[in-house]
Amino acid sequence: MDNSKLEKxxxxxxxxxxxQQYTIKLELEAFECNGWPxxxxxxxxxxVFDGEIQNKDTKEFTVRAEKKILDIRLVMKGKTNRNVDFxxxxxxxxxxxxxxxxxxxxISIKHEHQIFWEESVFEKDNKEILKKVDGxxxxxxxxxxxxxxxxxxxNKLFQSKxxxxxxxxxxxxxxxxxxxxxxxxx
Amino acid sequence: xTNETQTDFLLVTGPIRSxxxxxxxxxxxxxxxESNGLSCKxxxxxxxxxxxxxxxxVFDEETKIFDNKVPVKFNVVKDSPCGKWIEKKIIELVExxxxxxxxxxxxxxxxxxxxxxxxxxxxxxxxxxPTMVGGYGxxxxxxxxEDFELGLVNRPxxxxxxxxxxxxxxxVIGDAENVMVDWIRTRTDISDQVFKLDKLEGLPYADYTDLxxxxxxxxxxxxxxxxxxxxxVRKCAFCDIPGKFGKFVQxxxxxxxxxxxxxxxxxxxxxxxxxxxxxxxxxxAFLQFIETLSNLKHKRGYKDLQWTGQxxxxxxxxxxxxxxxxxxxxxxxxxxxxxxxxSGSDRVLEHMNKKCTIDDVYTELEYFNQHKISSxxxxxxxxxxxxxxxxxxxxxxxxxxxPYFSNGTVIKxxxxxxxxxxxxxxxxxxxGPEQGMYFNSNxxxxxxxDKNPELDIKELIFRRLTLHKTINELQIPNGIEKPEMQRxxxxxxxxxxxxxxxxxxxxxxxxxxx
Numbered sequence: 001m002d003n004s005k006l007e008k009x010x011x012x013x014x015x016x017x018x019x020q021q022y023t024i025k026l027e028l029e030a031f032e033c034n035g036w037p038x039x040x041x042x043x044x045x046x047x048v049f050d051g052e053i054q055n056k057d058t059k060e061f062t063v064r065a066e067k068k069i070l071d072i073r074l075v076m077k078g079k080t081n082r083n084v085d086f087x088x089x090x091x092x093x094x095x096x097x098x099x100x101x102x103x104x105x106x107i108s109i110k111h112e113h114q115i116f117w118e119e120s121v122f123e124k125d126n127k128e129i130l131k132k133v134d135g136x137x138x139x140x141x142x143x144x145x146x147x148x149x150x151x152x153x154x155n156k157l158f159q160s161k162x163x164x165x166x167x168x169x170x171x172x173x174x175x176x177x178x179x180x181x182x183x184x185x186x
Numbered sequence: 187x188t189n190e191t192q193t194d195f196l197l198v199t200g201p202i203r204s205x206x207x208x209x210x211x212x213x214x215x216x217x218x219x220e221s222n223g224l225s226c227k228x229x230x231x232x233x234x235x236x237x238x239x240x241x242x243x244v245f246d247e248e249t250k251i252f253d254n255k256v257p258v259k260f261n262v263v264k265d266s267p268c269g270k271w272i273e274k275k276i277i278e279l280v281e282x283x284x285x286x287x288x289x290x291x292x293x294x295x296x297x298x299x300x301x302x303x304x305x306x307x308x309x310x311x312x313x314x315x316p317t318m319v320g321g322y323g324x325x326x327x328x329x330x331x332e333d334f335e336l337g338l339v340n341r342p343x344x345x346x347x348x349x350x351x352x353x354x355x356x357x358v359i360g361d362a363e364n365v366m367v368d369w370i371r372t373r374t375d376i377s378d379q380v381f382k383l384d385k386l387e388g389l390p391y392a393d394y395t396d397l398x399x400x401x402x403x404x405x406x407x408x409x410x411x412x413x414x415x416x417x418x419v420r421k422c423a424f425c426d427i428p429g430k431f432g433k434f435v436q437x438x439x440x441x442x443x444x445x446x447x448x449x450x451x452x453x454x455x456x457x458x459x460x461x462x463x464x465x466x467x468x469x470x471a472f473l474q475f476i477e478t479l480s481n482l483k484h485k486r487g488y489k490d491l492q493w494t495g496q497x498x499x500x501x502x503x504x505x506x507x508x509x510x511x512x513x514x515x516x517x518x519x520x521x522x523x524x525x526x527x528x529s530g531s532d533r534v535l536e537h538m539n540k541k542c543t544i545d546d547v548y549t550e551l552e553y554f555n556q557h558k559i560s561s562x563x564x565x566x567x568x569x570x571x572x573x574x575x576x577x578x579x580x581x582x583x584x585x586x587x588x589p590y591f592s593n594g595t596v597i598k599x600x601x602x603x604x605x606x607x608x609x610x611x612x613x614x615x616x617x618g619p620e621q622g623m624y625f626n627s628n629x630x631x632x633x634x635x636d637k638n639p640e641l642d643i644k645e646l647i648f649r650r651l652t653l654h655k656t657i658n659e660l661q662i663p664n665g666i667e668k669p670e671m672q673r674x675x676x677x678x679x680x681x682x683x684x685x686x687x688x689x690x691x692x693x694x695x696x697x698x699x700x
Binding site: 006009010011013014016017018019104105106107108112113149151152153154155156157158159169170171175176178179180182183186 | 555578581582584585588589591592593594643644647648651652654655656658659660661662663664667668671672674675678679682685686689
């Protein structure tokens with residue numbers, strides 16, 4: 001077996017260590033005002049939920065790892081002036097939905113990582129873009145897009161936070177080739 | 187030399203030793219010796235040389251020659267920058283402290299080359315000063331004895347080589363705590379005896395005052411060691427601990443907690459490293475330890491006091507009242523618990539006699555996750571019965587625990603050594619070619635088991651490199667891959683011919699063991 005075949009076989013085994021699917025848990029908390037929020041949840045362009053959210057509600061889905069982008073969107077639709085009670089320029093009651101947490105395979109991207117805050121955007125229906133929004137307060141789409149594979153990146157981010165004391169270190173290419181040569185020649 | 191200015195005992199250790207905490211043997215023996223009215227000076231030349239080097243890389247590079255892993259001539263060791271420094275330092279120490287006797291501590295096989303150098307220097311310059319050597323490492327073979335070109339008569343262990351060649355007056359096998367004082371006073375030869383403590387209670391606390399204890403390479407602030415037990419309750423097939431330490435001896439859990447508090451209050455040590463082979467070997471003592479420590483921490487407000495050590499993952503049914511146990515473990519300050527998972531394959535775990543399954547490991551990790559207890563997992567590559575399918579299960583395990591790396595439940599995962607190394611005192615060390623285990627007695631990494639013939643040197647390297655690539659690709663935090671890969675490279679570079687010869691001989695089984 002030449003070096004390229006050995007490397008290919010090695011890579012085949014390594015690629016089996018990437019997760020094939022993710023469990024996405026959305027912990028939502030809805031507040032009503034003349035009705036509960038209508039929310040659509042879209043994972044990797046597929047609508048996985050479309051309906052009303054009431055009070056505290058957790059939605060859990062499994063999504064295949066596509067090896068590209070893990071795209072999580074929550075859409076609020078149908079909110080009108082009827083769903084906000086104003087009096088003297090003060091909101092007395094409002095219809096909205098807070099994203100208390102998003103967990104990927106039980107890892108919180110809101111409390112254990114900053115991704116929720118740093119990578120998410122909210123695009124209102126009028127195309128206005130807002131950052132650091134933690135829920136659905138207007139009609140529009142809250143979105144976070146995570147580069148796949150997700151966990152190596154989260155691992156790296158977590159390590160950076162801790163001062164990167166134990167960062168991995170890849171063997172020098174030249175040394176790797178010599179080791180593979182050794183396997184081939186012995 | 188006059189008696190008034192002489193130190194009764196000088197105790198030194200040399201490279202290579204991890205710098206994550208100061209050497210306990212030195213401090214403990216100083217505590218014992220001085221509590222008996224004798225004077226003792228302790229010096230960690232490993233740490234002192236580290237401070238001499240400008241960077242960690244320079245230290246690693248300049249001490250690599252001492253690692254007992256590749257053949258090297260003794261003169262090359264002696265004339266290396268670190269070798270010359272050690273020689274100068276030893277002479278300086280003897281001149282300054284004028285010791286009546288000297289001890290060299292060898293914590294592992296990594297510091298026996300330095301031990302040899304220190305003893306050679308002493309015999310050359312101070313042949314009349316009695317010397318002794320001890321520590322776990324002296325039972326190891328001096329892997330490349332002939333290559334030193336010192337004309338040494340070879341023996342199975344480093345201790346025996348030293349004695350046989352007149353480089354040391356005596357050696358201590360096992361626990362030196364109860365024999366040091368007698369030896370310093372009488373200098374009776376105690377080689378060949380095995381000393382074993384039958385209880386750990388009542389020993390004086392370790393004395394770190396000679397050591398530069400504030401300047402080690404701590405990962406969690408000033409860290410000092412404490413011993414809670416010796417030996418092990420398990421008999422894992424790959425492990426030398428039962429062979430070397432014999433019967434398991436456990437210290438009272440409350441006394442361990444008291445010493446932890448003492449080190450915190452006396453030296454400001456905020457992390458305590460329990461040196462036990464297993465901190466939770468005896469659940470009774472362990473529960474007593476974590477309960478006492480939790481209470482003392484709470485009462486005295488020592489919120490920043492934490493401890494770490496080696497921990498066994500137990501079968502689910504052995505977890506004591508999970509609802510109370512894990513909160514108490516967390517409150518006691520447990521961090522970075524180091525657990526030998528070894529393999530993702532139940533078949534391999536069973537053969538190893540680990541007495542737990544991979545499912546038990548997942549269960550315990552999930553409890554750690556829930557209670558914010560961090561851990562460090564150790565894996566083994568190329569256990570003699572590990573098939574490719576077993577190996578793939580270890581890869582699967584790494585795949586499945588990825589989320590735990592990303593929230594600090596697992597702070598590191600490391601592959602111990604390059605691959606399985608046959609220790610003469612393990613169960614694998616007690617079988618030979620007649621049972622299918624072919625081995626090179628000078629090189630613990632060079633073996634072949636005919637019941638699993640596919641696992642030859644090529645496959646071992648392949649699996650180790652695959653693990654290395656996986657660790658990198660999954661961004662698994664790790665502190666040893668860099669030196670380990672260099673070690674692999676150096677090992678193969680220097681041993682190519684030996685490896686070829688070994689495998690050629692195996693193909694002709696009538697030649698038997700090398």
